Amino acid sequence: MQKFFSNRKLVIVIIVLIISFGLMSVSVAVRNKKSTPPLLQQFGNDVAGAVDRVIAWPVNGLQGASNSVSDLLNTYQENQKLKKQVDQLAQAKVNAQTATAENKQLRKELKLNNSLTAYTAVTANVLTRTPSSWMNQLVISKGATAGIKKNMPVMSQSGLIGRVVEVNQTNSKVELISSTSSSADKFAIQVTNKAGSTVNGIVTGYDKSTNLIEMGSVTSKTKIKKGDKVVTSGLGGVTPKGLYVGTVAKVKQDDYGLASEVEITPAANLTDLTVVTVAVQ
């Protein structure tokens, strides 16, 4: 025991712990600032990202191969199902094209240049996931050079998955919507029911046991049913309007019985992500 806790060693241990704690406190405190991370850290992350690309490539390749095999096994059923959808899709596509063209024209006439729905999509590969049980973070392969900024929303092919929390030059970190950290700022979303009326709210949490997104403190009397579509509302400015979030799973009273809580089935699968899209405004 003498060897472990001699005076000098004890002092060194305490100093190291204090330095470690100080570094952590500072980085937690500055995490949400616009200027974070500092240039040196960005450079370090860019180098790490470049090396990681080399290692992530074969691993992701293997994942792609195994996904292809399982896709192949389901091909027949999927083909049957898709055939039915294709006919309806052509109709919907033409409709959407006409509406978009008309929308553009009308907007020009109103001199309305920046609408809430306009954004460009930047596609990025997922390099890695933080190996920690306390953070649901991904590192993606595009950064500031591709126009990505902090707090931009990130989607998979099927729907919203999270937001950008740290931007380096050539890669950036994404915090998933399933993250329960208290500092995670939440998305403004809206539910549209069959009659066309909307209910606004924000994502207040994520229920890990059922994999549902929660939208709490809803006091509106508008009737919401299971299966109604949920999209981002564009309020607050950072997130464009109309990104698909999911469908309503159920509506229940909250714990105090004053407001209701809407539970939403996310459209995206948060555990199988290889390619994501960042909505750049």
Place this chain on the structure above:
Amino acid sequence: MRVSRLRIIFPVGLFLALFLDGSLSNVFAAHLFKYPYSSVLHLVLLWIIFAVFLDDRNDLSIGIWSAFAGLVFDWYYTGILGVYMVALPLVVYLSRQIKPWLDLNFLTMLMVYIINLTIVEAFVYIWYLIGKVMTSNLADFAVYTLGPTIAVNLALFVILYYPVRQLYLKVS
């Protein structure tokens, strides 16, 4: 000549393990982070423990390399500095302290690895808790994080023990 080869192999393997941790976590996310369990891969720690106990001459600067790997982990994966950067060298130091007392074989190394996994996970848990990075209670941590983490990493240890030992015997 023979020494210098290990001096190159060790850091290369260390960073390979570091990035494989993240890549494999992403690929197997559906299995590793299945609610309520979350098992964290610790290939870096495994590689460090192998190096401490299998390198007989103590001529690798494992402490410094592990601090550097911890720094890259903090910057690249979590964005919160000073946690793994201290946890990994701490484990190296403690392992070096108990190494002379141990009769080295497969089972004692397995035990030491379990203890070190617990130290690192507990250190990170306590630090993140104090720093308000996350909120979780001790029982949940022990049952849903520490348990599965030890299980997964022990399996990896058993698989990788003999190949890595062969590597060290051959090279050094």
